[in-house]
Amino acid sequence: MPIRRVLNNVIFYAVLLGIWAWVIHLRVWPPYLFPSQSDVFASLRSGFSDGSFFIAIAVSLRRVAIGYVISVVLGLVLSLIISSSKFFSDTLSPLLTSLQNLPSICWLPLALLWFGLSESSILFVIIMGATPSIAMAVESGIHSMPRIYSQVGRNLGARGVKLFLHVLLPASLPHLIAGMKQGW
Numbered sequence: 001m002p003i004r005r006v007l008n009n010v011i012f013y014a015v016l017l018g019i020w021a022w023v024i025h026l027r028v029w030p031p032y033l034f035p036s037q038s039d040v041f042a043s044l045r046s047g048f049s050d051g052s053f054f055i056a057i058a059v060s061l062r063r064v065a066i067g068y069v070i071s072v073v074l075g076l077v078l079s080l081i082i083s084s085s086k087f088f089s090d091t092l093s094p095l096l097t098s099l100q101n102l103p104s105i106c107w108l109p110l111a112l113l114w115f116g117l118s119e120s121s122i123l124f125v126i127i128m129g130a131t132p133s134i135a136m137a138v139e140s141g142i143h144s145m146p147r148i149y150s151q152v153g154r155n156l157g158a159r160g161v162k163l164f165l166h167v168l169l170p171a172s173l174p175h176l177i178a179g180m181k182q183g184w
Helices: 001-028 039-048 050-082 087-100 102-113 119-144 147-155 160-171 174-181
Strands: none
Touching: 001 039, 039 050, 039 087, 050 087, 050 119, 050 160, 050 174, 087 119, 119 160, 119 174, 147 160, 160 174
16 A cells, blocks of 8 residues: 555544544533544443453444345345245335335335344344345346247256246346345
8 A cells, every 4th residue: 555545544544533632622512422432442441341242243243244144045045936936026126126225124114014123123224225226136137138048948857936046036147146135
């Protein structure tokens, strides 16, 4: 990394820390809303030394992994449904496109109302944030591939789920990976 870039970063973050200290000095907000740098670093030191931050990080990563795996499975099932029926392609596909454009945080109020402050509400927000992207990416991959793939698969005896799993899904794998990346 060039020295100029490093110097720019050091100056930027030094100014940022200076603004933080200046706002603390002005007492614009109470300390529980805008803590001082020393309070933040003391809290970080305490959380890492007693291991509570490591536990919290592990729990959060577990929640994200579970929600993401469920999202991939649901996305694949939805893309199978959409790609197998003109009716679902015309109705479910626009709905998923509109849901894909919502930020995940929009689901939080509904999750809290429906599930309360629980593990289920956290998983719901993760699933609703990732599933539409995955489903729409796979559906896009299936619809953009040449029709010959599905015709050849049908001629070889693949129908329904078999056609999806053995022909359409492998052919749309690049789209699935892109959707998984976007959903992440």
